[in-house]
Amino acid sequence: MLLVIKMRLIFDEEYEDVDSSIRNYDSNKYCLFIDSAGHNENKSIIDVHWHEWLEIVHIIDGHMITMTPEGLFEVNPGDVIVIGMQALHKMIGNAGNFRFQCLHINIGFILQHMPSTLLIDKVFMIKDQKSFIDLFSQVILKMNHDDIVSQLEYKASLLSLLSQCLKESHYDPTSYHHENNDTFSRILFYVSTHYREDISLQYLSNHFGYTTQHISLMFKRYLNTNYYTYLTKLRLDRAKFLLMTSQKRIIDIAFECGFSSEHTLINHFKKWYGKTPSQYRKQEHS
CATH class of the missing domain: 1.10.10.60 (Homeodomain-like)
Structure with a gap:
């Protein structure tokens, strides 16, 4: 299968049901990271679902189509797609070899630092792939180090990744206010x-x-x-x-x-x- 998360994930505790053999949390559960590879004999279909956590999928090998109310996104090797909180989507993975990395960012962490409305119900492809994947890799690299310096660097990398998501989403900064919402x-x-x-x-x-x-x-x-x-x-x-x-x-x-x-x-x-x-x-x- 292309993705292991098939249910509608709303509450934090539902992420506990994800197969522990392939999931990777940081100690604070800011993120859930999945790195999976294999071979699909036939097309793999993840039916319509949505979740409260922000989802970022990096395709390394294989091809995937993401269907949303706004249209289709073809995700090829090297591509990154961002699926915002509460965004309805369906995923179809082609037959053949695949490898993907998937990062889910806790809605609680996001709300600590920005209005959730900025990324709700948005789906978009990353254009500046190199810079984004560099940040993505830094988050993954630092998420399991427990010393204070590494944890600070991890949080900084995660905030930089969210900042890049906002830039790529083409939000209008003048239409949002910074007070607590x-x-x-x-x-x-x-x-x-x-x-x-x-x-x-x-x-x-x-x-x-x-x-x-x-x-x-x-x-x-x-x-x-x-x-x-x-x-x-x-x-x-x-x-x-x-x-x-x-x-x-x-x-x-x-x-x-x-x-x-x-x-x-x-x-x-x-x-x-x-x-x-x-x-x-x-x-x-x-």
């Missing part, structure tokens, strides 16, 4: 796990204890959008992925993604993407 991170996480439900702005207000105006301002400040636009786009992204990866009926996809009816999904889909769900599916499968 743990509350907004919790709201985004809640929305991403309850988008199928009827979660109105008033419902969020009651659940988190903030006024609807305050929550609306947070969406405007951190994401430059309003709540209902964000929620609709989240549901549409999930619908696109299901259209791309399944043969489910449009009405079933509509309800699974939180739309009140098939008609509502079709209207929103056409408004955002200029085509109906059926047209999009036909285009993707042609």
Whole structure:
């Protein structure tokens, strides 16, 4: 198989279930590192999943396709792909020899140093491969040394790696504020796990204890959008992925993604993407 993590990983303790013979944690569990090689007789498929930890995959040998709501990423030898927190993705490894290195960075460590919103739901290829792989290798090299100097160097390398991820993601530094946004991170996480439900702005207000105006301002400040636009786009992204990866009926996809009816999904889909769900599916499968 190409990757050992097949479940939806949300909470830190679920990483404990990863096969201990191939996993490697640092002493603080800032990171989980996997280095795996072998031979696939047939294509290896990791079904649609997501996790709370940031995932970085470096392909050394073999070829992989990563499917996301935004499209396909072909990952070839020497390539590095970054899969942000909560990003839906499916992985397909070609038959033949493979070797990959995979680093998962603890969401808790990330939240100590930056707003999680900066890398939530983003998937992108690394362009400056040499510099990035050098940082990636430094993190791996230093993660199991227990002396104080090595631990400081390890943490510094890990922060440099996150900094490079941000640069490669092309985020807009002027659209984010540096004050603590743990509350907004919790709201985004809640929305991403309850988008199928009827979660109105008033419902969020009651659940988190903030006024609807305050929550609306947070969406405007951190994401430059309003709540209902964000929620609709989240549901549409999930619908696109299901259209791309399944043969489910449009009405079933509509309800699974939180739309009140098939008609509502079709209207929103056409408004955002200029085509109906059926047209999009036909285009993707042609």
